[in-house]
Amino acid sequence: MINPSDCLASKSCSPSCFTSVFSLANDTRKSECASRVNCLAQATFHVIQRGSFEEEVNITVVGYGLKHGVERTIAFTLNNTHEQIEYLCQMTGQGKLQAMVIQGSKSNFPTNEVRNVSGALICQWTFGKDDYKWPTHANYSKINLLEARNYQISLRSDNVTKVVARDLSKLPIYRMNFLRCCYKPHGGLNYLFISNQTTHDTNFYLQAFPPIPKTMQVNLVNPKGGEFRIICNSSNAFNASVKVGSRWAPMRDLRFYEIVKREAPFPDFRCVWSQPLKLVESSGSIDTRNGRYNLEIMSDGKSTYREPTIGLHGASHSLFASFTLILISVLFHLLV
Incomplete structure (x- = not known):
């Protein structure tokens, strides 16, 4: 854990x-x-x-x-x-x-x-x-x-x-300027999305700023093949899926996830999770170490932020x- x-x-x-x-x-x-x-x-x-x-x-x-x-x-x-x-x-x-x-x-x-x-x-x-x-x-x-x-x-x-x-x-x-200083930030004005990779895992942090949605979704698509999707719900529901080839499947070996949502005076919605560097599924595998991904963040089912070809290493x-x-x-x- x-x-x-x-x-x-x-x-x-x-x-x-x-x-x-x-x-x-x-x-x-x-x-x-x-x-x-x-x-x-x-x-x-x-x-x-x-x-x-x-x-x-x-x-x-x-x-x-x-x-x-x-x-x-x-x-x-x-x-x-x-x-x-x-x-x-x-x-x-x-x-x-x-x-x-x-x-x-x-x-x-x-x-x-x-x-x-x-x-x-x-x-x-x-x-x-x-x-x-x-x-x-x-x-x-x-x-x-x-x-x-x-x-x-x-x-x-x-x-x-x-x-x-x-x-x-x-x-x-x-x-969260201190995190923006530590890591390469993504997400624009409404979100802070950061990642960093260790020897075995990729760790992710997603935070929404007001107005706070009920659901946050992250889509990461490698144009060369492979994608994965994370959904964090304010009711503490979490879903992680990976696509290898044409098939979607639940992500195996998810290391950890946690969701926190707060109301006023400090409205806040954060989601943290950790997954293996190499995602292995029955239809194949995705090695995320050197991949470049098109990032999309969705808020309550609507696309709110896009950024092409980001790395997951988390350079500061x-x-x-x-x-x-x-x-x-x-x-x-x-x-x-």
């Missing part, structure tokens, strides 16, 4: 794909801090993957240049014209440390995730979708960070505030991953 998290973890992925870094330099015209000396504050937004179906978030803010007896406040803020959510970190003039989350409803939630390390004020918040620390609207409902983009991100250090992102579309959690966007790694290295340099 294969654990669903193994379907994605089996291919090595740069940790940088999971993190966004934001900086507030002494010179606010600069987008990055060249060193700790000229940096007021930095923040990281990090996604923690829990298997194939859950994501947690860690927000860390760091304020530099603490002075004894001088009050200091730093904050990571999400805001738009309607509401503001603030992750606040403070040191009072008496040296007392405090951290809190101020939600869109103006409710304050003190936390104890704060410390002073070598003259740097550091606060961390780690939370899942059911946690009170997850960003929350003024009406107390949760903000869907996988879908919402109409918030800007600001960093604050005392009386200096800078908008560091105009919307949320670059966060690693938005539309190395350039994007390398660029993000540079940002992480900068933050590490400043903290050391």
Whole structure:
């Protein structure tokens, strides 16, 4: 039996794909801090993957240049014209440390995730979708960070505030950007379809974004011969078929499958499965290792996405991953 998290973890992925870094330099015209000396504050937004179906978030803010007896406040803020959510970190003039989350409803939630390390004020918040620390609207409902983009991100250090992102579309959690960084993504705006191959298996991940269908179907056709079809139903029904020659048959030796569907405030539909590299049927076999497949994704019986000649090896966007790694290295340099 294969654990669903193994379907994605089996291919090595740069940790940088999971993190966004934001900086507030002494010179606010600069987008990055060249060193700790000229940096007021930095923040990281990090996604923690829990298997194939859950994501947690860690927000860390760091304020530099603490002075004894001088009050200091730093904050990571999400805001738009309607509401503001603030992750606040403070040191009072008496040296007392405090951290809190101020939600869109103006409710304050003190936390104890704060410390002073070598003259740097550091606060961390780690939370899942059911946690009170997850960003929350003024009406107390949760903000869907996988879908919402109409918030800007600001960093604050005392009386200096800078908008560091105009919307949320670059966060690693938005539309599962961290997986798009790790793997070659397919599916356009409505779907995320990725695959990767190990020594023995091909692992697949399919996710629908709102509006959520009741049924998702993937058709993979090799123009040189052979095709297979996967149907995932929101009632947890799963069907895998393979065609060799002119005959369709149920797929043998399916390693694993799992389906998860959720309703608001986090509408979600995901399907993960694993199958052998070589599909052997009574009428013949298909070796998927070097094949190129025409991809079709269907939503409730209607074709919604097509892409020709894709491979199933799951190559990643190395350039994007390398660029993000540079940002992480900068933050590490400043903290050391």
